[in-house]
Amino acid sequence: MSFKSTLLAGAAALSFALPAFADGIMVQDPYARASAATSQSGAAFMEIINQTDTDDRLIDVRSDVAERVELHTHQEDANGVMRMMHVEEGFVLPAGETHALARGGDHVMFLGLTRELAHGDELELTLVFEQAGEVTITVPVDLERNPLRQQMQGHGQMNHGNMGAASD
Numbered sequence: 001m002s003f004k005s006t007l008l009a010g011a012a013a014l015s016f017a018l019p020a021f022a023d024g025i026m027v028q029d030p031y032a033r034a035s036a037a038t039s040q041s042g043a044a045f046m047e048i049i050n051q052t053d054t055d056d057r058l059i060d061v062r063s064d065v066a067e068r069v070e071l072h073t074h075q076e077d078a079n080g081v082m083r084m085m086h087v088e089e090g091f092v093l094p095a096g097e098t099h100a101l102a103r104g105g106d107h108v109m110f111l112g113l114t115r116e117l118a119h120g121d122e123l124e125l126t127l128v129f130e131q132a133g134e135v136t137i138t139v140p141v142d143l144e145r146n147p148l149r150q151q152m153q154g155h156g157q158m159n160h161g162n163m164g165a166a167s168d
Protein backbone atom coordinates (compact mmCIF):
# COMPACT_ATOMS: atom_id res chain seq x y z
CA MET A 1 0.00 0.00 0.00
CA SER A 2 2.85 2.43 0.65
CA PHE A 3 3.81 2.22 -3.01
CA LYS A 4 0.35 3.33 -4.08
CA SER A 5 0.19 6.03 -1.42
CA THR A 6 3.46 7.50 -2.58
CA LEU A 7 2.26 7.69 -6.14
CA LEU A 8 -1.04 9.22 -5.12
CA ALA A 9 0.69 11.84 -3.03
CA GLY A 10 2.47 13.07 -6.13
CA ALA A 11 -0.69 13.49 -8.15
CA ALA A 12 -3.03 16.42 -8.02
CA ALA A 13 -6.11 15.26 -6.20
CA LEU A 14 -8.58 15.37 -9.06
CA SER A 15 -6.39 15.54 -12.14
CA PHE A 16 -6.56 11.79 -12.59
CA ALA A 17 -7.06 8.66 -10.59
CA LEU A 18 -4.50 5.93 -10.81
CA PRO A 19 -5.80 2.49 -11.64
CA ALA A 20 -5.61 0.00 -8.78
CA PHE A 21 -4.78 -3.64 -9.37
CA ALA A 22 -5.58 -6.82 -7.50
CA ASP A 23 -4.52 -10.01 -9.22
CA GLY A 24 -5.73 -9.03 -12.66
CA ILE A 25 -8.62 -6.88 -11.50
CA MET A 26 -8.23 -3.24 -12.43
CA VAL A 27 -10.29 -0.41 -11.01
CA GLN A 28 -10.32 2.69 -13.12
CA ASP A 29 -11.64 6.22 -12.73
CA PRO A 30 -13.29 5.91 -9.31
CA TYR A 31 -15.13 8.86 -7.82
CA ALA A 32 -17.58 9.46 -5.03
CA ARG A 33 -20.28 12.03 -4.53
CA ALA A 34 -23.15 13.16 -2.38
CA SER A 35 -26.00 15.23 -3.72
CA ALA A 36 -25.56 17.94 -1.06
CA ALA A 37 -23.19 18.81 1.76
CA THR A 38 -25.88 17.87 4.26
CA SER A 39 -26.65 14.51 2.64
CA GLN A 40 -26.81 11.47 4.88
CA SER A 41 -25.93 9.23 1.98
CA GLY A 42 -23.58 9.15 -0.98
CA ALA A 43 -22.35 6.86 -3.69
CA ALA A 44 -19.22 5.79 -5.50
CA PHE A 45 -18.72 4.93 -9.17
CA MET A 46 -15.87 3.33 -11.11
CA GLU A 47 -15.01 0.90 -13.85
CA ILE A 48 -13.93 -2.58 -12.82
CA ILE A 49 -11.97 -4.51 -15.42
CA ASN A 50 -11.52 -8.25 -14.98
CA GLN A 51 -8.31 -8.97 -16.88
CA THR A 52 -8.16 -12.59 -15.78
CA ASP A 53 -9.41 -15.73 -17.51
CA THR A 54 -11.81 -16.44 -14.66
CA ASP A 55 -15.20 -14.98 -13.92
CA ASP A 56 -15.22 -13.09 -10.66
CA ARG A 57 -17.75 -11.31 -8.53
CA LEU A 58 -17.68 -8.16 -6.44
CA ILE A 59 -19.30 -9.43 -3.26
CA ASP A 60 -18.76 -6.72 -0.68
CA VAL A 61 -17.55 -3.18 -0.10
CA ARG A 62 -16.29 -1.54 3.07
CA SER A 63 -15.42 1.99 4.08
CA ASP A 64 -15.31 4.01 7.26
CA VAL A 65 -17.04 6.88 5.49
CA ALA A 66 -20.49 5.47 6.21
CA GLU A 67 -22.25 3.31 8.75
CA ARG A 68 -23.38 0.97 5.98
CA VAL A 69 -21.77 0.42 2.61
CA GLU A 70 -23.78 -1.62 0.14
CA LEU A 71 -23.77 -2.71 -3.47
CA HIS A 72 -26.81 -1.14 -5.10
CA THR A 73 -28.46 -0.97 -8.45
CA HIS A 74 -31.38 0.92 -9.94
CA GLN A 75 -34.44 -0.95 -11.06
CA GLU A 76 -37.75 0.17 -12.43
CA ASP A 77 -40.68 -0.75 -10.21
CA ALA A 78 -44.21 -1.69 -11.31
CA ASN A 79 -45.13 1.99 -11.62
CA GLY A 80 -42.19 2.82 -13.85
CA VAL A 81 -40.34 4.59 -11.05
CA MET A 82 -36.61 3.99 -10.79
CA ARG A 83 -35.67 2.75 -7.33
CA MET A 84 -32.43 1.76 -5.72
CA MET A 85 -32.06 -1.70 -4.34
CA HIS A 86 -29.42 -3.59 -2.43
CA VAL A 87 -27.84 -6.34 -4.57
CA GLU A 88 -26.98 -8.96 -1.96
CA GLU A 89 -25.34 -11.37 -4.40
CA GLY A 90 -23.02 -8.66 -5.72
CA PHE A 91 -21.99 -7.89 -9.29
CA VAL A 92 -20.78 -10.56 -11.69
CA LEU A 93 -17.51 -9.70 -13.43
CA PRO A 94 -17.12 -11.94 -16.48
CA ALA A 95 -13.57 -12.81 -17.52
CA GLY A 96 -12.04 -10.19 -19.76
CA GLU A 97 -14.90 -7.72 -19.40
CA THR A 98 -15.44 -4.28 -17.92
CA HIS A 99 -18.25 -3.66 -15.46
CA ALA A 100 -19.16 -0.02 -15.02
CA LEU A 101 -20.56 1.31 -11.79
CA ALA A 102 -22.27 4.43 -13.08
CA ARG A 103 -24.95 6.94 -12.26
CA GLY A 104 -28.39 5.47 -12.76
CA GLY A 105 -27.04 1.91 -12.65
CA ASP A 106 -24.93 -0.24 -10.37
CA HIS A 107 -23.16 1.70 -7.64
CA VAL A 108 -21.54 1.58 -4.24
CA MET A 109 -23.95 3.11 -1.72
CA PHE A 110 -22.94 4.94 1.43
CA LEU A 111 -25.74 5.00 4.01
CA GLY A 112 -25.30 7.10 7.10
CA LEU A 113 -22.24 9.16 6.20
CA THR A 114 -19.81 9.54 9.09
CA ARG A 115 -18.43 12.72 7.58
CA GLU A 116 -19.27 15.22 4.90
CA LEU A 117 -18.15 14.39 1.37
CA ALA A 118 -16.55 17.63 0.27
CA HIS A 119 -15.30 18.19 -3.26
CA GLY A 120 -11.63 17.23 -3.43
CA ASP A 121 -11.70 14.96 -0.37
CA GLU A 122 -10.55 11.38 -0.65
CA LEU A 123 -11.93 8.29 0.95
CA GLU A 124 -10.71 4.74 1.27
CA LEU A 125 -12.85 1.99 -0.15
CA THR A 126 -12.16 -1.73 0.15
CA LEU A 127 -13.61 -3.89 -2.60
CA VAL A 128 -14.01 -7.58 -1.83
CA PHE A 129 -13.84 -9.93 -4.81
CA GLU A 130 -14.80 -13.59 -4.68
CA GLN A 131 -11.66 -14.70 -6.57
CA ALA A 132 -9.22 -11.79 -6.45
CA GLY A 133 -9.69 -11.03 -2.76
CA GLU A 134 -9.63 -7.55 -1.31
CA VAL A 135 -8.29 -4.36 -2.76
CA THR A 136 -8.39 -0.97 -1.07
CA ILE A 137 -8.57 2.02 -3.36
CA THR A 138 -8.46 5.75 -2.79
CA VAL A 139 -11.55 7.42 -4.20
CA PRO A 140 -11.67 11.17 -4.83
CA VAL A 141 -14.86 13.04 -4.06
CA ASP A 142 -15.99 14.74 -7.24
CA LEU A 143 -19.16 16.79 -6.91
CA GLU A 144 -18.83 18.33 -10.35
CA ARG A 145 -18.85 15.25 -12.53
CA ASN A 146 -21.43 15.36 -15.27
CA PRO A 147 -23.23 12.00 -15.20
CA LEU A 148 -23.51 11.89 -18.98
CA ARG A 149 -19.81 12.06 -19.62
CA GLN A 150 -19.15 8.72 -18.06
CA GLN A 151 -21.77 7.04 -20.20
CA MET A 152 -20.57 8.68 -23.37
CA GLN A 153 -16.91 7.78 -23.11
CA GLY A 154 -17.70 4.12 -22.68
CA HIS A 155 -14.28 2.65 -23.40
CA GLY A 156 -12.61 2.78 -20.04
CA GLN A 157 -10.43 5.73 -20.88
CA MET A 158 -8.98 7.72 -18.06
CA ASN A 159 -11.32 10.55 -17.23
CA HIS A 160 -9.81 13.79 -16.17
CA GLY A 161 -12.92 14.97 -14.37
CA ASN A 162 -11.89 18.59 -14.11
CA MET A 163 -14.06 20.30 -16.68
CA GLY A 164 -16.28 21.85 -14.05
CA ALA A 165 -19.45 20.51 -15.58
CA ALA A 166 -22.65 20.95 -13.67
CA SER A 167 -23.73 18.14 -11.43
CA ASP A 168 -27.13 16.61 -11.72
Ligand SMILES: [Cu+2]
Binds near residue numbers: 072073084085108109
Ligand atom coordinates in the same frame (compact mmCIF):
# COMPACT_ATOMS: atom_id res chain seq x y z
CU1 LIG B 1 -27.99 3.29 -3.82
